[in-house]
Amino acid sequence: MIISTPPFCPVQFDDPDLLDSAFHAVTDMHALWAHLREVAPVYKADPGGGREPFWVVTRHDDVTRVLRTPTEFSSRRGTILSVLDLNTPDIATDDMLADTDPPRHGELRKPLNPAFAPELVETHDELIRGLARDAIRRAIDKDVHDIAHDTMMFAMSITGTLMGLPPQDWEHLMHVVMMTIAYEDPTYASGNAMSTVRQARHQMFEAFREQFAKRERGAENPDAIGRMRNMDLTEGPMSEQQAMVNGYVLLIGANVTTPHTLCTLFNQWAEHPEQFERLRDNRDDIQIALAEVLRWASPVTALMRYAIQDVELQGQTIKAGDPVSAWLGSANRDERVFKDPYTFDLTRRPNRHLAFGVGPHYCIGAGMAKVTLQIFIEEMLDLVDTVEIAGEVQHVASHFVPGYKSLPVRFTPRKVAAAL
């Protein structure tokens, strides 16, 4: 039987501060989004305090239009909704993959694509399986285990390998990645928001600068940093600065999203064990199930674009130059597209979720993420009998990723697996 979760908790709708990270950590955003989709699907938020107003787009069709139409909505001025980035010049415009529009976008994306192709990731099957097993066994070995950190290191170890980053740096780099997206969270903040983000960027840029310098141009360089060393752009070879910003976006793209998907998986497993029992006997359906976990998780909450021309959307006129935020978390529960959107259904088909975005910037790591998450689910099905949430769950304070800081779980082992 599919259990329907109650959609809403009470929430104050008046003037929600969507730029306030703490608001995201404590609010039932689904209640707010449902309200916005119904009464104000495209509205201009005015956060006050000297911060620039920005448009908020919450319906699936409109979010799709914003992301899919770079001739109307540009990525060049940045794509992360942030107090720090709104209406400030973007140092990575036209250099960082995410902050480009076609045709420049294709010039950067095409040579990077093979570094994260699913076929390449599959050649690391044993490594990924081993990492998944280790993370799961650490939880099985204890009565209660906080698994949030293990999910981060699982993602980091795979990206670190494919990018060619030294293993001794992974733990530190993961912390630095979190500083950039949860700069107001006491666990990651180091000084005020601006100083936290600056320190994090500096440390990540340095890590990539060092590795870029170690690769020789023209040499066989299979990892992502090596590929960047050999990349030619219209203006000449990819520069150190360009490699730094692209390394940065790859590291963040991979390492804040995959852990959140896994933590959502554990949560949903605990709530709907019968659905995961059925999956044990239907392993060909893991990708269908994963799509629902991704829809439910929506690891990227919102993305930014800037209007290039005046655009009419839901009767509102978005003026050229206006910042526009597109809310993936909301689109993924849009009742206009999903039947019973608040019902978690591992057999849901079709599933037009937007967790990986849509249009030219559709996640470059989607294939890689699907392979690694499939492997993790297979290992869970082999090794774990039941999942229980066994303590207080804590989310990171971030308006970019609704990730987990703490997820205490109790995994009971499969009897068959324990005997092996």
Ligand code: HEM
């Ligand atoms: C569950 C896992 C993941 C989710 C949910 C996710 C989500 C997304 C989304 C929503 C976008 C669209 C951004 C936009 O339109 O501006 C995106 C783009 C991107 N993702 Fe992912 N991502 C995941 C895994 C990864 C991985 C494993 C990598 C690393 C290889 C990665 C690297 C990137 C990069 C570099 C972009 C920018 C692509 C472009 O601008 O063409 N992501 N991702």
